[in-house]
Amino acid sequence: MTGLRYVYAVCRPFGAALQAQLTGVAGAPPKLLSHHGLIAVLSEVPERDFSEEPLKAHLEDLDWLTATARAHQGVIDALTAVTTPLPLRLGTVFRDDSGVRVMMEAREDVFRRTLDRLEGRVEWGVKVYVDPESAADADERPPAKAASGRDYLRQRRMRTKSHEEMWQQAETFARRLHETLSGRAEDFRLHAPQNSALSGAAGRNVLNAAYLVPRRESEEFVEVVDRTKDDNPGLRVELTGPWAAYSFTEERQGNEEGA
Structure with a gap:
């Protein structure tokens, strides 16, 4: 190799082959050191x-960064x-193989301790959103024409109560879902x-959580999330992973060019 070394991750030796024709950053195929x-x-x-300097400039370029x-x-x-794998931060770069070995x-x-803890486990992301149409209905539904000032105040109180109940329902659903999922995960954030x-x-996002789940138990975890998706009209549950x-x-790495 004659260029700089862009490091994606650290892992233990593995026997399976990576995808054929896999390319990484700058169109270069990944190598194992x-x-x-x-x-x-x-x-x-x-x-x-x-x-260092070109990379700083590129990180301000949204298209390049994407x-x-x-x-x-x-x-x-x-x-x-x-x-x-133990992923390293985007843009972790070293001068040469020697710099990678020093790192x-x-x-x-830390790498060994973290890999021991994460071995055979994956991360699932779960987000809960209040459906925008439901929120808009609560916020913007035009009140009926008030016959008097008292009627107007009563309608305002009812709209405020409806709005508060909607958010309370969303937060209660998100809290209960998190309690259920954290009980099926080894860790969460x-x-x-x-x-x-x-x-x-x-x-509006009311839950944004990550769960550490043994790979062998992932199917059951996904099924639990799927069963909740229709529990509450007006709420949307998104699962990623x-x-x-x-x-x-345990630690996230910064840009390391020149190490």
Whole structure:
């Protein structure tokens, strides 16, 4: 290799082959670098794009960032199908193989401890949204023409009560769902609700959680989520995964170019 080293993940040795024709960041196929019984999964990337200054500039380019993130995730997904990877942060770059080995030695204990904990496990994401039409109905339904000021105030109180009951119902449903799912998972993380303006998802997010589930128990976990999807009209449950266990790694790496 003559370019920089873009590292996707660290994992233990695995016997199954990765997908044929798999390409990663910058269109480069992933390679395996073995060191002290661990594997770094990496690609060669051009210095003109991934050295420190160009990389900083590219990270401000939404189109470039989206394409790079998609390629990065594609390699992680391929690894997740055959082993338990410990994903590194997007844009983790080293000067050469020696730099990758130095990083692996420095973090070897953490890598091994985390891989032991995550072995045979995957992450499932569950989000609950209040349907935007239901929220709009509660917020914007025009009141009937009031016969008097007293009628107007009564209608306002009824609309406020209806609005509060809708959100209370949503939060109760989300809390009960989380209690059920966390009881079927080995670990969980509750993330901050997503801002719909940023995520592009319709509706108000009232649950944004990740669950660590043994791979062999994933089918049952998915069935539990599927059974809840029609329990409450006006609410939407979204399930994503299985993913590499991003939310359960013990440390997240920053950009490492030049290490």
